[in-house]
Amino acid sequence: MDNNVIRVLLIEDNLADTALIREMLKESRNTIFKLHNVRYLDKGLEYLKENEADVLLLDLNLPDSNGLDTFHKANQKVPNVPIVILSAFDDEDSAVKAVKGDAQDYLIKGKIDNSLLARSIFYAVERKSIEVELIKHRDHLEEMVLERTFELKAANEKLQKEIFEREKAEEEIRASLEEKDILLEEIHHRVENNLKTVSNLIGLEHDSTDKEPIEIYHEIQSKVKAIALIHERLSRSEDFAIIDFFKYTKDLVNYLFKLYGVNFNLIKVNIKTNGVLLDIDTAIPCGLILNELISNSLKYAFKNGGRGEINISLYLDYNNFVLKVADNGIGLPENFDITYTDTSGLQLVNTLVRQLDGLIDLERSNGTTFKITFRDFKP
Secondary structure, three states, rough: OOOOEEEEEEEEOOOHHHHHHHHHHHOOOOOOOEEEEEEOHHHHHHHHHHHHOEEEEEEEEOOOOOOOOHHHHHHHHOOOOOOEEEEOOOOHHHHHHHHHOOOOOEEEEOOOOHHHHHHHHHHHHHHHHHHHHHHHHHHHHHHHHHHHHHHHHHHHHHHHHHHHHHHHHHHHHHHHHHHHHHHHHHHHHHHHHHHHHHHHHHHHHOOOOOOOHHHHHHHHHHHHHHHHHHHHHHOOOOOOOOEEEEHHHHHHHHHHHHHOOOOOOOEEEEEEEOEEEEEEHHHHHHHHHHHHHHHHHHHHOOOHHHHHEEEEEEEEEEOOOEEEEEEHHHOOOOOOOHHHHHHHHEEEHHHHHHHHHOHHHHHEEOOOEEEEEEEOOOE
16 A cells, blocks of 8 residues: 555445545545545445455445444455444444444544544554554464474474384393393303313313324314304304304314315315204204214325215204215224224214214215214203
8 A cells, every 4th residue: 555545445325425525535635545436335345356445434324235234244345454434323332333343433424524534544544454464463473383383293293203212222122131141141051061061072082092192182172173163153143042054064174174184175075954053052062073073084084195075964854863974985994883982082972972862873885974863952
């Protein structure tokens, strides 16, 4: 709105009153009033659909509407246009109701002059403008409150989720710590048992008076390494109680070849375990058995660095494990009895087979084959 020009819509059916109001507005010095007049309420509301007006001067008694109902109809259709009521009746009650109903002013025809009319119009426009700004501000505040409420709700949901995830993580940590405590206790128990085993093995070798010290040292070293490789494999496993026996056997063979200075090109080793996994309590005696049998083959089966082949297999036969170590070397004497052998290594093998609650068989065709049958050991 131009502050020096105010667009006025007058809805008045009395021509004399219309002419009087027009003259009053012309006499204003500070503001130019552009007046448009219609005689019917409907016509005035139609005019406002297509044209803008800064203020509406409204007679309550029109050919198509009477009383305060006239104001309510107009205010409902154009709520943003300030309305100044013109009435021929000095009705205080109607004036109060009209002002309470959002009318900006209530003027009595015959009691107004050009100054009062201009001032009333000007104040009506100013008050309505302030009222519209306040409504916009209120709506903006409500929008901000809704946005903030949404943000707080989202933040609360995020916080609740973080609390849940933290509690879950703490529970997992507690469970992990409990597992580690159990695992450490189990590792301590196993290390203690394995140290006893190593001590017994050293004692067994010490009793072998017919061996050279370096030979005794190598054999003790290989036995300790056989146990150490089990724990090395465990440290690389996701499950600290299960051994991949193929990888373990491969590591043990490589170690023994280096220990005894055997050329890999002369002795071929075939390993077949069919993906069998062993419990640590089963893997340790099996590893020690393998250590003794492979060591014997490397030391005695092939004369003078001759060529040969060692086949190692582990498989399931119904509910039993079958471990085979075979070589195509010179074989054992005909009178050899594995049950009553006087060699410390094979005595150890017999002891370990009994520990597994298993059976050992000896086959002599095309070399030597040791076949050990046992169930998965459960302490």
